[in-house]
Amino acid sequence: MAGPTTAERGERQKLESGPPRLPRLRPRPRTFIILLCAVVLAGAGSVWVLYGSPWLRVERVSVSGTRVLTEGQVREAADVSLGSPLISVGIDEIEARLRQKLPRIDSVDVVRSWPHGIGLKVTERTPVLIVENSGNGGKYVEVDAKGVRFATVSDAPKGVPVLELAVSRSAAALRRFPEARLVREAVRVAGDLPAAVARDTGTVKVRSYDSISLELSGGRTVMWGSGEKGSAKARTLTALLKASPGARHFDVSVPTAPASSGS
Known part of the structure; x- marks a missing residue:
């Protein structure tokens, strides 16, 4: 049997060697330099537009x-x-x-x-309480919801209760409950008040951490207790005010056992 012809052997070698390789193109040094210069000029132009030009300045x-x-x-x-x-x-x-x-x-x-x-x-900042500053010509210091004293004003803002601190000044009491913490508790109470009660509150009085009271219009008072369980106390106080419109004293310090009296 005759072997492959010369032409057939040539075709087989071409198939085995794969497609012809193309010559690798190398970038010319001049092209690279031109590209590099273009990048540098673009960057310098951007910097000039942002910092040196009159087009992007504060007016x-x-x-x-x-x-x-x-x-x-x-x-x-x-x-x-x-x-x-x-x-x-x-x-x-x-x-x-x-x-x-x-x-x-x-x-x-x-x-x-x-x-x-x-x-x-x-x-x-929005004031939720004010502190009377008797040593500064009867002015008021505004206190926000974070307990920050941020401004002194001549006239008390309408609808903002006055914070009265009537606490013990003993060293032991101040170590346990510093004044700043008591102010934050008073702010906490003011923030939990129902809107109608907040508008009617003239003073938030703090005697101690767990003895905070409210003075409402018409000589009415509310014993609030501590700042804990504020939402429950607010709901209880709202119900008491509706159930006993003639009462003058209310106690919601224990919201599950509230009390009211007329004198």
Whole structure:
């Protein structure tokens, strides 16, 4: 039997060796240099646009969310330099300045408003209690829901109870329940009051940790006890006020065993 022909052997060798290899293309040095220069120029151009050009600079500072503070007070405390590159404005530094200079500010959101603005969205603290400062011309210190004393005002805000601290000043009592903790307990009680009762409350009086009372309009009083079980006490007090509209004294210190009396 005759073997393969020369042509057949050539075809078989081509199949066994696979497809022909293409020559590897190497980038030319000139092409690489051109690409590198383009990248460097693009980066330098971006930096110049952000920091050196007149197109992205601070021209205005907008303020929102103020209630007691004025927009001018917030702008002055923020101390943003007009004309500076917008990208270079320190967001964290502005927030820190505002909190330090304006304690009434609880939080602030500082945003860049491209291409020319800085936005300051302010959230002010809301007083839940006030403390009479007899040593400062009869002014009042506002206390927020976190127990922070944040502002002194000449006139008492409407609908905000006065906090009266009538606690023992003995060293042992103060070590166990420091004044700051008692203030937080009073704030806790004020926050748990039903809306109708809160509007009717003139004074929150603290004698000790577990002896907090309320003075309502019309000479009515409420023994609240400690700040614990506030929701249950609020529900019980609401029911007592409805069931005994003529009563003058209420005791919800133990919400499962409340009491009321008319004298």
